Amino acid sequence: MNLRYVLQSLRRRPAETIAAAVSVALTVAFLILLGSFTAQTGARLTLRAAARVPVDWQVQVTPGSDPAVTATALRDIPGLLRFRAVDYAKVPGLSSVSADGGTRTTGAAYVVSVPDDYRSFAPGEIRLLVGAADGVILQQQTASNLSAAPGTTVTVLGARRTAQVTGVADLPNADSFFQVVGAPPGSGASAPPDNVLLVSPARFTTLTAGATVVHQFHLRLERASLPTDPAKAADEVTRRANHLVAAVAGGALIGDNLGTSLSAAREDAIYARLLVLLLGVPGLLLAGVVTALVVSLRNDRQRRDLALLRLRGVSPRRAAILIGGTALLDGLIGAAVGVGVALLAPRFGPYGDPSTTWLIAGALTGVLLALATELTPLARTLRGSAPTVQAGVNPLPPTRTPLALRLGLDVVLLTGSAIVFWLTARGGYQVVVVPEGVPVASVNYAALLAPALAWPGMALLIWRVTVLALNRAARTPDADRSGSMPDLRHDVVRRRRIPIARGVTGLAIAVAVTVSAAVFTHTYDQQARLDTALTVGSDVAVTLPPDSTTGLDPAIAAVPGAAAVEQVSHRLVYVGPDLQDLYGIDAATIGRAAPLQDAFTPGSSIKTALGRLAATPDGALLSQETLHDYQLRTGDTVQLRLKDTGGAYRTVRFHVVGVITEFATAPRDSFVLANRSYIASATGLSAVQTLLVRTDRPASVAAAIHAPAAALVNDITAPRVAVPSASGLAAGSLSGLSRLTLAFGILLAAASAGLVLVVGATQRRRSTTALAILDASPRQRSGFLWTEARALTIAGAIGGLAAATVIAAELIKVLNGIFDPPPQHPAVPWLFVGAVLAAAIASAALATTLATRWAGRVDPSRLRDL
Template sequence: MIITWIGGLLRRRTGRLIATAFGIALAVALVASLGSFLTASKSTMTGRAVHSVAVDWQVQVQPGADPAAVLSAVRAASGTKSAESVGFARSTGFQATVAGSTQSTGPGVVLGLPDTYRATFPREIRQLTGASSGVLIAQQTAANLHVAAGDTVTITLPGTGTGTGTGSAKVTVAGVVDLPQADSLFQKVGAPPQSQPAAPPDNVILLPSDLFNTLAAPVAAVDPAAVTTQIHTARNAPLPADPAAAYTSVTAAARNLEARTSGGAVVGDNLGAALDAARKDALYAQILFLFLGVPGAVLAALLTAAVAGAGADRRRREQALLRTRGLRPGQVTAMAGAEAAVVGVAGGLLGVGIAALAGQAAFGTASFGASTTSAALWFALALILGLVVAAAAVLVPALRDLRTGTVAAARKVVGRARSPWWMRFGVDFILLAASLLVFRASSGNQYALVLAPEGVASISVSYWAFLGPALLWIGAALLLWRLATLVLAHGRRPLARLARPLTGTLAATTAASMSRQRRPLARAIVLLALAVSFAASTATFNATYKQQAEVDAQLTNGADVTVTQSPGVSVGPDAGSALKVAGVRHVEPLQHRFAYVGADLQDLYGVQPATITSATSLQDAYFAGGTAKSLMNKLAARPDSLLVSQETVKDFQLALGDTVNLRLQDSRTKALTSVPFHYAGIVKEFPTAPKDSFFVANADYIAKSTGSNAVGAFLIDTGGTHQKSVATTLRGQVGTAATVTDVTQSRSKVGSSLTSVDLAGLTRIELGFAVVLAAASGGIVLALGLAERRRTFAITTVLGATRRQLRGLVLSEAAVMTAGGLAGGALIGWALSQMLVKVLTGVFDPPPAAIAVPWTYLALTVLAAVVAIAAAALNSARSSSRPAVEELREL
């Protein structure tokens, strides 16, 4: 009997079953895709964190411990791939005489490296010029001493005089190198983050181990604290894909090593520090999954329920007929369950196939870069979801009708019904008010969406912040349903006037028909609005993310390409003309000085107000007390104007217009001189500037006041393209005199947590599904709703309606649905976009001044929905023109 029933459904209700299965497939595919993205993102973050570290562990040998014993313990530790002993010695200074000119530096550091070090840790040292072995000198030190390969440098260590006596040596430079990870290399092992050096040493020389030991041994005998030993370690222990689990594993291994050396070593866990940051980024990937993925899955489930519910009246009549012919409730339930199983399994398998194809298109792999086990798990969960959606859309309504209805009641035509309970109790208004309250709390200045204390294994997400967007989405949908129902119920005259151009004398009938069908029509309007709002909010958030990731990278690097002069090198702004290589549109000089305000030493940046924005982006969010343009205009109109950090304004209790005397070094006398400025506004962020306190002023005024127009950096605009090639060209041109960085390097180093999450593939998946959902919500629901009313159309034809009038009736309903759905979707989408970006403001650095609206994509979404609705309406109109007798016979 069940097989016969399913066979009949497949023959007579093919379109409806396909539509229901398609809705389930969308939900399954979206969940499988986003779940695999989440797993792949976590795995990718772990891989990136591991790859970003040049030396996994820097094991500091403690005073009194035997370095050889610690080295043996490290090599014997589980998971150790290789380990090398590195010596560190403090230097009182370096000196070199080149071309008759003698240059000296301040204190520095001398490293002793074994011959195999560079092979073991290839990313710790980057070769610039000269030989790759022997005595190597850091780029900035070479610039300070004006030396190159072949020149001689004198190294002086504590407790010795300049010359060749004990603890001092003259060495011949073999090559010039860069230390890309100097911050971690010269860390204070075991010290908390707030006690770490503010910057790595400016002066560094690298010696072979034998030469280092000969030079440092006498010094260690006199001053043991001046010479230390570290065991640099590379690990190959397998790590979990989840950064949080990997962090726990690595830190536990580090503590185990410290315990086994009985206090003889302290581990500088660079790998653990990288994973510590990655685990927070992994939580943001999880947040993105919830914020951007769950609404799509819910929408697909609602679409399935709407498709299945479009034939609710017919299903009740069929159920009543089955019960009249003697079927027991259990048998009717079994038939409904079989139908749910068929569409659930078919939709689930189709959804998994769509997810695999989507993964291939968006990520280049069907498993999205995740492990096979993880992908299979998400596919299994998505299949279960598909069966649950099928049961909720098909089986649950059947059970409800069996429990609450009678045969006679099921055969009655539904008359005037009472308003839904939520409408009577004003649930929509309550939800919107609650959404506003949650939003105000979760978007406050002191609110933290993710709390991950540095060095602490436990991390937490304030998931209650999801209530704001969720309640807004639900409350706005219910409010739109209320408004649509009210308009359709009480707006017959306006609806008739609007329908008259399409239906002629049938306008009043058309308005009455829409009024009678207000519930299914309102449901279709709300579903279309939710689909459009999902597409709009998702696309807007992704566009804003992409915009701010680029802004963040530019803020960190300064511009597309930045050429930073080494300390001691003095070049004027005219030197920028030599940097205009192929691909460069504009070169902007940027002064960098240091100034005392009271006893506080801060960075001072001198800019050309009229041209600074030609090379880099200045957002209004960087400033307070005015826009970026207005404050730059102030600097130009009054050259002694000064932009001050918020912290300095608070510390010195400044008011706009106050005179601020900064002490700057005069290039002519080398003495500090007091220069008056006028406080004109607050600067919170600025390209290449530190995060804390600094000043921004007019470069010409600084040059005039100090007698020097020396430039600290050149900001280079390439039009957003070819940054790497331009940077490579400039590195070959400037040599060791300057450091060249490009924005592509900075993208992987910026502080925003979201920048570690690759949204490119996720965006393609989400936006693709959003377009399909919008089209399906409009077209399929309308088509099925109109198909259920073929009998009404046939009777209308018998009563004398023309084909033109019937076509106008169908098109009028489609137009009302389209207008209501698009207008409601636009408003809901706008509100959701504002709320999403605001709630997630903490993950943007800097916060966006305005959201980015992807107009092209939104136009595509609207076009897809309109085309789908128009196709459904025209097809229904064509079907309604069939001979009435033939139509009534089939029904």
Template sequence: MTVAWLRGLLLRRPLRIWGTALGVALTVAFLASLGAFITTGAASMTRRASASVAVDWQVLLAQGAVASLVEQAVRAATPVKIVLPIGYADVRAFSAQGGGTVQTTGAGKVLGVPDGYFQAFPAEVRALVGSLNGALLSQQTAANLHVRIGDVVNVARSGLPAMPVTIGGIVDLPAADSLFQAVGAPKGIAPQAPPDNVLLLPAVQWEALFAPQRQARPDTVREQLHVKLAAKLPGDPGQAYLQVTHAANNVEVRAAGSAAVGDNLGASLNGAREDALYARTLFLFLGLPGALLAAALTMSVAAASAGQRRQEQALLRLRGAPPLVAARLALAEALLVGLLGVLLGSGLALLAAATLLNSRVTGLWVLIAGLAGLLLAGVSTLLPTLGMTSVSAARRNVGRGTVPLWQRLYLDVLLLVLAGLMYWRTAASGYQLVLAPEGVSQASVQYEAFLAPLALWLGAGLVATRLLGRLLSTGPLLRALRPVGPLALVVAAALSRQRGLLARGALLVSLSVAFAVSTAVFNATYNDQARTDAYLTNGSDVNVSGVTAAPVGARLKQLAALPNVQASDALIHRFAYVGGDLQDIFGVDAAHVAQVTRLSNSYFSQMSAQQAMAKLQSRPDALFVSQETVNDYQLRLGDPVRLRLQRASDHTYHVVPFTFVGVVREFPTAPKDSFLITNASYLAAQTGNPAREVVLLQTAGDVSVLAARARSLVADLPGAQVSDLATVRARVASSLTAVNVAGLAQLELGFAVLLLATATGLVLALGLAERRKQFTVLSALGAQPGQLGLFLKAEAWIVAGVGSFFGAIIGVAVSGALVKILQGVFDPPPDILVLPWLYLTVLSLAVLIATTLAVVTARRASGQHVSEVLRST
């Protein structure tokens, strides 16, 4: 009997079975896909964090420690690939003679590098001019001394005579912050700035120079072991962080005070641990509402067929079926719907994970999503039949009922108040969503912050439902439908009688639209800010940078003439002393720099980017400085600032006056720490050197093609480097981006379209199918097709049109709250929300097509023979 019953349901009630199964499938697919996103995303973060570290560990040897014994302790604590010793020596100064003058720097450091070091740790040093053989001078020191390949630099050792060194190359130190970190410093101490002047020597030459200094001044010479680990790390960044830090602690215990570990890998994993928690919050903020919406859709689809189920229960009881048989058949239907939904949803999840997320769904998440799908199928299918233990109970008609409980309790207002309070707490008060303190083994997410957008989403949807209920009272509705003709009164009365069902359908549509719009706007804003972040590092689509001795600005006209170049500009990049602190200083053309790069308002304090450029143009000596410099030197707006800049005529530093006009937080191509921004013309005039070291190119074509052409054009310039936006974006993006946020966006937006199309089409189709007896009777009484179409179109307009209108407004509001609360995802914070018009157009078309199909299906169903319809219902 059970098999025959299920076969009959599939043949006679296909829309009910497959509609509910589709809702279950969407729920299962959504949960399983998001589970794949979290699992594979965490592993991707761990791999990216490990690859971003130049040296995993820097083990500082104590005075008198034996390097071989410390190396044994390292190898005993954890598997390692490479262990190489490197020497550090403090020197009083570097000096060089050229052009009849002697240039002298301040204190610096000299590193002794063993053979094979640059191959073992390639991210530590980047060659600019010359090779990586012999004595290598940092770019900043070379600029200070004005030396070239083959020049002689004198190294002023501590307590010993100066020794000459012939320069074989000029290099950049991309990981200088970690290379010169204070290993063993207490946690919480501000990191020390890397030295301004650095020289790298082969280990043999370094030992010959500084072995006497080690004897005379042992406090100025130190040795480190640079380590590359071989241990396999767990996929979760948090677990990997614990494993690495515990191993580092084990080394220090084994060394018994003779060594301290600078755990660069642990620090990188600590940041990835924070990003992994942000990924989890993205699951909550963007994914969980979709899963809840899919579950609500399933419940609505099942509720639309509640009348059919009650009639079937009554018919079974009337023909003598005991309550247990009726319950068994209802349970069989729930299992059928659940199994169909789980199978279909698992297939969709596997497809989505492989195509959109480039990952795989784990068995655990398939099990979790499958159990959730079966539970949802059981609740949605069995709930309408509970309490139907007698024929009279199953056959009784459900009247208009009273005002819903949530309206009497003003739940919608309470939710909006809760949303406002939580938003104020999480966004307006500088609240941290993710807490991952350095040195603390456990990190946490403040999940209560999720209440703000969730309460706003639900509360605004319920407010829209309340307003729609007021609209569906006969008076307002009659005035709205008056233009349709003489049937306005009849249509208004029919819609008013069904206002509860229509309001529920419109609520589902509005929540679906709000989910789709908020997800789309958030993802569009995130992608735009990720591009802005890449512009912040690269400056423009293509960045051509060089050194002052061979500036790429001399090729500006040739670079600007390359195919597909829309705009071009050149910047000055020099170094200036602010007191005793050497900082980067950039000279820009304030009138044209915005044409080749993005200037965000968040780059400047208490003014927009446009106002900042206007201030630069208003006076030649205008100077923007970092907040750290303002605090250190207690500067106020309008204060004179005296910088020391190197003059081209004598290659010595001279005092140049500037005027402090504002605070700059970030600027394209500038470093993350302290830097200065001024007018290029003033900087060139005061230094006597108009050379421009950076050229920015904006293109409408392929950035990689333009970068290749620019690279060939400046290949003969020593130290010239070319980078493009796409490469830089992949390199500088946060580890959160490594989770494939683009794939997550496609997954979210694709499911949003499916949910919205299903919510509008399926709910309308099922609701109209439930009332097809009314339409068929009207047709039998002589109603014309156009008159029947008016009923159908009016109902569709209420559910789809009004629901979409309210949903769009709610979606924009929720997306604004999401962007504000998830500020940690954005660097820099966005100025405005970005609206993805193409996706919103596709969304509108999906609603229109689904609504049209539902109306056409209902009109065809209303044309069936009267006896057939009455018999089937």
């Protein structure tokens, strides 16, 4: 009998079952995809952090130890792929004879022994520019200093041995390649050496005779077996390194490049979890609310069925089983559809295949949600607490203000959110704190209270304002010549203010969840593009190594599609004992090609700072760190040392005109910005090492530029250098979460608007039937539904946009650390916002149209409801 009742219910009312199953499916799919995103983001971040490391470990043999013992111990490391021996020797310098007969000599240099297959062993370490890969290779900067090319003979000072250059190469990861292994963080060399000679092991001994040799082994580890979480993977790599150090009894030190990169990715993993918490969870809760709303469409019908079952003598327990069977069917169908959607989603978006655990968890959640939603409203009647069966079937709409509003909970929550937001702002919005050199990260969860309190506070405030707006005093009845019954419609809306306010709140939160997520992700995308442009330099950039004397001809960038070309002199300068990058620019015009933001110049706008620089020929903008370390202030004189035409460093005087934190192609630590013309006149070198090109077609313009062999042509669409960012989420993690939230957000916003009105129409079927008996026309009856629809849609849209503004502002400020550089203002995707509102309005119009047609029918079944 139980199964027969459920099947008959499905046959007679298929629309209700389909609507309930679809809503459950949305929640199930959303939960599975959100959970899978959370689980897989860590794995993606781990793989991405590992992929940036060309050499996982640099194992350096300590003086007096036997390299053969260390090599034997390396073979027992778990997960070892392969290793190669690399030797370093520091020599007094290198010299060469130029074509004009002049001799060029460098300062101290490094001669490095690399195996013949090293480029295939570590593809990211050596990038050949010209010549052959085997033989003697000069670093690009060294070749520039010696004015050498393939075929040039170079003398190694000290051993006084000569070698013929076969190629010129760039060392993209020179910082790690020449790191001081075993030194505490921050205590190593401030910059990699300028002069490097790469040779084969066979020639290394003769070229470095008498020099101290440092023996290293470069290792590659198998990464697939590492834990998926970056922090756990870093701990695992560190434990392996400690085991090796113990195995060789202090005979070697380890430069753990892989562990360092994985430790840096732990901040990204924390931000990913916070994004799920602040962007995904509100959407998931909203999906549950919409599902409960849809499933509740059965409640009125089931109250009536329950009344009939009780009249026929069915026990409450038996009635609960019968009605629970229908709810179980809704949940099972919805769970099956939701699991299917989650399995298909990876084919259409940046999602991985969901795990079995999340599939089971999502399905169980959908079934339990359907059961709870359908059975909970019937509990009163099953317990017999309803005064009569008729009262249980046809309850009157509530008119009493909810307890939370009577207690002023909305004011309390919003006040608390504002206080927390102010305290967070005063502290600099550091929600994730990662101390430098410390392998742990802490989360300031108190900062998350601002948006956490704002969500329920805004929902209750929207409810309160809607009730107050709809509870206006009824107008004095007047002659209704048009027959539209405006006074009666106003009074009906006033009496139904609580159900309408509930619907307005649901629609507003749906709009707020979707729009706030869209604003956040759009702002992130904008700043990510700016971050890439800062690293590249502009839409297209042509670069030579710093201090290159050959320079670049601006004419090579005058290709079709180039809107503006700016010249930048990239020099190396000593600030005290620190070697920093110096960028010579044309301050008045640099903004034509370089990306600029006020965030680059704290305490001033970028326009004002560049204006001061342009007005001061010997002016310089310095980093905050440099100003602090050397106790400098605006207006002070600073002595810097630059290379002149003879290659020697000379002192040049500059005046500090301000502070700058970031600039195109500049490193993220210390650098100096000055006037290009002043640098050229002070040093006698006018060579330009960088060309910045503004264009709307970066890929085609980059392909059209014919740069010298030693130059690197880079564009914003496919940067050939690593693009760092404050968060590693730029590549795919955030896009996956945003697509998930925005796609479901539009569906939920439309569902919230339409389904609330459908529920309201079903709740008012008795009143529409009564109006029909009183000879009200279909147009007059539909007027009541359209009046309610207009009130709900307008109030929901306005409330949703207001809530989205507050939530988006708090999200961007609280998660300020994920942006690099911080945004000047939120970026609003107006087209998407319009699409969300259009979807809600269209859904409300469609639902009201269908409801009015349904309300226009009067048949015996409707009369029995009276």
